[in-house]
Amino acid sequence: MSVLLVEDERNLADAIVDYLALEGIPCDYADNGVMALELLCQHPYQMVILDINLPRLDGVTVCQRLRVAGERIPILFLTAKDTLEDKLAGFDAGGDDYLIKPFAMAELIARVKALSGRLSPQARRLQVADLSLDLNLHQARRGQRELALSPTGLALLEQLLRAAPAPVSKAALIDAIWGAEGDDNNSLKVHIHKLRKAIDRPEEVPLLRTIKSHGYAIKAPE
Amino acid sequence: MSVLLVEDERNLADAIVDYLALEGIPCDYADNGVMALELLCQHPYQMVILDINLPRLDGVTVCQRLRVAGERIPILFLTAKDTLEDKLAGFDAGGDDYLIKPFAMAELIARVKALSGRLSPQARRLQVADLSLDLNLHQARRGQRELALSPTGLALLEQLLRAAPAPVSKAALIDAIWGAEGDDNNSLKVHIHKLRKAIDRPEEVPLLRTIKSHGYAIKAPE
């Protein structure tokens, strides 16, 4: 289990990270809303601890964007705003819990455990670097970008991501998608080409690599 | 959606029941721990609002018994005990949230919705973006517009909304509506067509998407 902490007060953030670490909960950290969304695209967190007053993009907006995108990850708001309206705004945006500063660390931990244990019974999701494939949603993303893939494109990507970062032999790919009968199938070349165009074309760093005379692999650069 | 309220202060309990009713949330009521456990055995509630100071069996014990029995129903503790130890005891027993008296009704409602929304959406009302379906009234709306749907159209929409934003496979839809044997049923195409005409035709943004060679999904655009 791993959580994302979004908090711009450095001291508080450090304290929370430390306490979570004591409980054996790994924790990534963002100090603004934009960075939070980027990290969420890149990693499969189990829940989010979200401050509301944030630079660049406030917490409520971050939460709304996630919900609109169909993301159901549990979200705990963490803020000094204690009026009823603020709380309700947090829940309206799709938050799951709301904790007011100052709070006891032990209570935060308790709420984190309660929230993160629940939900997403099968968040079947494969991910390498900022390339992710949600098997429930049947949707692949590269960073913020939704990828429009054909059924075989998805199947191909799934095979590659399951093995990642190890390469998959052409024979194995053909077998997985076309069944045993797949002699000198040229189709694979074409599909790989389309997949590569969808994944890597507009990007800086290529993820889909070809291993000569063997097969293909999805792997982030060093 | 229906919740169980366990609270021995009669005035408070009545007020909560009224507020929940205003939100369209049906609510059963127990005034002691033993009765609560009995009701929980007999009815499939969506969540429990649980006072801690109760006659016959206190709330924490009720919660523990449920968890030991493997029951994962969300539990919201509602109590005047505001010390950190009390809260931690509540979470340790397997509680999901902890609200301290006195509280604002609106906050309770918000937390109830947040908690009950998670896990097995049995809600009497399903909603995605501005598309909503009231299962009691058997009526769907898109924004202000009432949708005139046939029985199968409603059933179809219900299946899709329950899974939203995840797609539902054609096989699953056929199974849900026609029963297991629904071979190469062409009807699905026609009904989807009618549903789409009702939902999306006069609108800017389409919500009903087709996932090729798999099924359909209701999902708001990014």
Next chain:
DNA sequence: ATTGTCGGTTAACGTCCGGTTAAGGCAACT
């Protein structure tokens, strides 16, 4: 330098899938 292998790229084409429409049947209601 020539040749062969391997992978990338592109275009053409045929098939399949989903969308659309119209007609027929069935049941409930008038």
Next chain:
DNA sequence: AGTTGCCTTAACCGGACGTTAACCGACAAT
């Protein structure tokens, strides 16, 4: 019996998708 609403069936259409084949470039061996 006639009407109405709803579901099903069937046929047709268009576009997306997959396959095939041809060509190109890189690289290694001869």
